[in-house]
Amino acid sequence: DRVDLLRKKHWPWRLDIWPFAILYGAWASTIVPSLDFVDACIVLGALASFHILVCLFTAWSVDFKCFAYYSKVKNIDQADS
DSSP, X not given: OOOOOEEEOOGGGSTTTHHHHHHHHHXXXXXXXXXXXXXXXXXXXXXXXXXXXXXXXXXXXHHHHHHHHEEEOSSTTTOOO
């Protein structure tokens, strides 16, 4: 059908890394001081479950893996995948 030219993203810019780094930082800076320990752990568990689901979606769906790990390029010389 078609061929997509893709370039692998650097690991900090992958969509299973940087959004969760921000969310974990926001959890540590806002949720932990404002809630008690058990409630903060529940929020952390929900956040970790969502992170695990995103990682599993990269194994289940090729399109999602390409979206999360690669960026499209126009020139074949820039592509590595």
